[in-house]
Amino acid sequence: MFSKNPASSGAGVVTAQPTVLTRDQHPVSRKFISANALKVLYRLNKGGYKAYLVGGGVRDILLGKEPKDFDIATNATPEQIKALFRNCRLIGRRFRLAHIVFGRDIIEVATFRGHHENASKKEQSCQKTSKQNDEGMLLRDNIYGSIEEDAERRDFTINALYYSATDFTVHDFANGMHDINAKKIRLIGDPQTRYREDPVRMLRAIRFATKLDMTISDETEAPINELAPLLESIPAARMFEEFLKLFISGKAVANFEHLCHYNIFQYFFPALNDMLTEQQHQYVNDFIILAMSNTDKRINNNQRVTPAFLFAALLWYPLQQQIQLVKASAQLSPQDAFFEALGIIMSRQQQSIAIPKRFQTVMKDIWILQERLARRDGKRAYKAFEHPKFRAGYDFLLLRAQIEEANLPENTKGSLSELAKWWTDFQNVSPETQQQMIKATASNRSGTSARRSPRKRRKPAANNNG
Structure with missing residues (x-):
């Protein structure tokens, strides 16, 4: 000693x-x-x-x-x-x-x-x-x-x-x-x-406390709540660097809890913070903790992680909320509503954290895959499976299934779990079995195996013309 x-x-x-x-x-x-x-x-x-x-x-x-x-x-x-x-x-x-x-x-x-x-x-x-x-x-x-x-x-x-x-x-x-x-x-x-002199020192105090398993002394801790608003003046590019140190270091959950305790998290993700403070959105907090725990485990097991996955998790529910607001204010297709909401959410978020475009692209892919993974008929399943970010989208779906099942309407209970299990099985079976799974999914969705898809309806017409 x-x-x-x-x-x-x-x-x-x-x-x-x-x-x-x-x-x-x-x-x-x-x-x-x-x-x-x-x-x-x-x-x-x-x-x-x-x-x-x-x-x-x-x-x-x-x-x-x-x-x-x-x-x-x-x-x-x-x-x-x-x-x-x-x-x-x-x-x-x-x-x-x-x-x-x-x-x-x-x-x-x-x-x-x-x-x-x-x-x-x-x-x-x-x-x-x-x-x-x-x-x-x-x-x-x-x-x-x-x-x-x-x-x-x-x-x-x-x-x-x-x-x-x-x-x-x-x-x-x-x-x-x-x-x-x-x-x-x-x-x-x-x-x-x-x-x-440097408001980021508040973040460093938290990070060192969790990283080194220490506690912040009383006099060092005392002004944090009062001076937290000074973080608004920190450039968004520097806040991105601090995000990486806090959340991509194996201590994401502990740092998240500390930031919330000191009312600092809002300066990283203001839209998400608003949802976390509302009682009806308790499941959002559970989802964030789950995503961060997953990230911590991967880092501590020396597995690769991308900040894009955690960003996608942190902004998923603010994005869903914004999509509903867009739909309520304009008659747009689901795709147009998604991209309209995406632009709004990312524009606001960039004011707090300057997320590089390379991560924004991966985030968008993960989000789009959530809809594509739900459409498994015909060639759509294969296209989703062959997507470069399929694994990230699939992992994201697994997290959603764990949290959202308890918060979905009664008539949709089990749908996400069933979808997650379907894709888990799909990755581990032969190509022949994959085809059978796709056909079975199409039959279940139509309610009867006799109902034909649009592609099959066009085929007889072509034969008659010949």
Whole structure:
């Protein structure tokens, strides 16, 4: 077990002198750090700069977890970093970062952040260097400083831990070791100010709590409900990235429950949130939980998932509701009503989360397949079966069958379950049996095997003309 710092209370505070843990006082070792991250640390140190592994990489090793992120903080500026590494590219305007590229592996290097009030007049007057809006949100943040200032600028105490590859020490600036042992998520500094600087920190607090099996400290939690509306100002593209981190990480159900608890979910899916708050739509909540549980299981079993499937589930019932509204206001065919409602729903949703077109296309395919899977006569069954997204549409049908059966009118009970079972069997039988299943379905739908389909009615007419 690693050393404990004195208990901290209230908001996290960075001390003037960090607690320095020597190699025998912590479990962080180079064997847990990626070879590419070590290369970057060594080259920065050899170039005369200070460099530390910081954030999630150090935190996860201390928690006994396998680290996935190897972020580095240094006193070298982005331009100095680029001069050291030929495989470096500088990115970002809001935060200037250096990405050191090793094939598919990218090591992110950030220059120590400084305080805006300590910036020179030249820096403060430069819009490209530093900028805040009227609510205190940082729009530009390229003021550089010391490692102590950088620690104060970090969001949570458990992320203000710095590992040095030169002497193998861990520098703890904000009692992060105590909070790791106490399993507490605690903001550094005044929570109101830190959330206003970047409202996404509310989402990060939730995500770290569920990911690391921790609890959010009282003072960090207190302002969340009040400041949640600040998330409306976050760009939709950034909200998409946060969606992936929250819901495509194996902790979707836990994050969903936390977001609902803090009244934050509405800033991701406003139309769905309205339905979730209505008593008559309790089954919608059950469907969302089921879809997220399914996603979590697949991720935790190292199976492939696509965000499109979860997006399709989250917007399925808002889409159905919108279709009914469209039908009530205009005389449209079912197909036209679907596409009219689809346009309305996606246009609204894009204001909250910028869903890429590649996922929108898959979502549409999954939704359209729900109608196609119900029409199994003639060649339609084969066309649905051969659709590139058949499996996703079929899996979606299975989820619907589990939830909707209990909420359908009495005269339709069992229809979705029967449909789901039919397609399950259809995939596992011979082509001859598949043909028999299709014929039997056509007979059942017509009520008698003697009734002919339109195609068969046309055939005698052709023979008579011949």
